[in-house]
Amino acid sequence: MEEIAGNELAIEKREQAMLELADFDEVVRVYRPRILRFLLSSLTDRDAAEALTQECFMKAWSARHQFRGDSSLSTWLTRIAVNLMRDHLRSRSLRFWQKTRGAALDVMDISDWIPDGRSSPESITVARDRVAAVWSAVKELSAHQRTVFVLRFVEEMELEEIASTIGMNLSTVKSHLYRALAVIRERMGEEK
Amino acid sequence: MKFGREAVNQSESDDTREEVREMAEALSLYRSAMHHLAEREAARPFAAEPRPARTLRLRLILAPALTAAVAAGVLVPVYSHFHHRPTTVTDARNAQPGPADVRANVDDTVLMNQIDSELSEDVPDALRPLADPSDPGTNSSSVLEKKDVAKE
Numbered sequence: 001m002e003e004i005a006g007n008e009l010a011i012e013k014r015e016q017a018m019l020e021l022a023d024f025d026e027v028v029r030v031y032r033p034r035i036l037r038f039l040l041s042s043l044t045d046r047d048a049a050e051a052l053t054q055e056c057f058m059k060a061w062s063a064r065h066q067f068r069g070d071s072s073l074s075t076w077l078t079r080i081a082v083n084l085m086r087d088h089l090r091s092r093s094l095r096f097w098q099k100t101r102g103a104a105l106d107v108m109d110i111s112d113w114i115p116d117g118r119s120s121p122e123s124i125t126v127a128r129d130r131v132a133a134v135w136s137a138v139k140e141l142s143a144h145q146r147t148v149f150v151l152r153f154v155e156e157m158e159l160e161e162i163a164s165t166i167g168m169n170l171s172t173v174k175s176h177l178y179r180a181l182a183v184i185r186e187r188m189g190e191e192k
Numbered sequence: 193m194k195f196g197r198e199a200v201n202q203s204e205s206d207d208t209r210e211e212v213r214e215m216a217e218a219l220s221l222y223r224s225a226m227h228h229l230a231e232r233e234a235a236r237p238f239a240a241e242p243r244p245a246r247t248l249r250l251r252l253i254l255a256p257a258l259t260a261a262v263a264a265g266v267l268v269p270v271y272s273h274f275h276h277r278p279t280t281v282t283d284a285r286n287a288q289p290g291p292a293d294v295r296a297n298v299d300d301t302v303l304m305n306q307i308d309s310e311l312s313e314d315v316p317d318a319l320r321p322l323a324d325p326s327d328p329g330t331n332s333s334s335v336l337e338k339k340d341v342a343k344e
Contacts (some may be wrong), residue, residue: 037230046233105229113228115221127221130214134222153219154226186217 017069024064028057031074034155035081041150042085044139046103052088056081071164078155079165082147089143128189137187145180148173 021027035056039049059080060067067076115127134182138146144166151162159177 033234034229036234040230040233041226049233107226109224110229112232113225115224120284131221131225134218138222154223156223156236184218185211188215188218 017073018067020073021064021067022063027060027073027077031077032057034074035077038078038150038155039081039085041138041154042146043088044105046105048088048103052081052084055084059084075161075165078151078157079167082166083088085147086143133188134184137184140187141180141183144168145176145183148176149180149184153175 032053036049036053037058039052040046043049043052056077060077069074071079103190110128111129113128113131114124121140138149141149147166148162151157151165152159157165159170162168163173166173168176
């Protein structure tokens, strides 16, 4: 009985995802901020993040007939973005003589950001310092560690979903996340 | 009240808890900052055009080839201009005629021979019509009449 109910739920989810994909303008409107945020957090490069976001939706449009609804639309789009980012990083490492960081983001770019629930200048400064510490630590992570970290702590995805998105075992995802957190913890300890 | 090892454990546990709390807070702040940054960037108009990696690679291959071709196109005429030897009269004399010159010479020879043959043509024979019928010296009938008169 439970199995039948589970199958029905899966079919319903799949149909919903297929229906959602039919209106592609709406898909772009809803998911573009999320994809851009993921790429921006991972690459810290405005132009590259924008370009890859556009390419992600172009690829999704051309491959929309291949989407079977096995995963959520969000997971599918994130998977495309992860693959594009991988290719981008690979080609950037080959183009070592070229200008690779066109519009690099800096921690100073969040100078207009005011954390929630903080009003005093001291508490705002403390919060920005903490963000700066995490920021610099994230830049030191390997590509896999950074991807897993961003998907978990910026996009708030479940570990199983991350594993499915980037095509890794759950244990490998946990291992990358553990190492990433160890580096961040260490850097934050040094900052004190 | 706790003493000895139990107190140390309690203290370490508190430190760890505090560290974890700080870490969780830092991660939460980082998430908030990245969301803020992404929202701001999403609102900004995008100017840069996407460049497929394949096009870039192709451009990297074609750019040096195109540069070399342009350089060759410019340098070869310049080099040949400055290293061109002017033709002298001696050279012109010594120069062997090319195929076009030979053909022109043949045509000229034929023409000259034709003109020469027309100018140096022998006096027309008896069977040939007279060139000028008004000339009495060249009229065959009057010559015969003169001979007959002399016999008489």
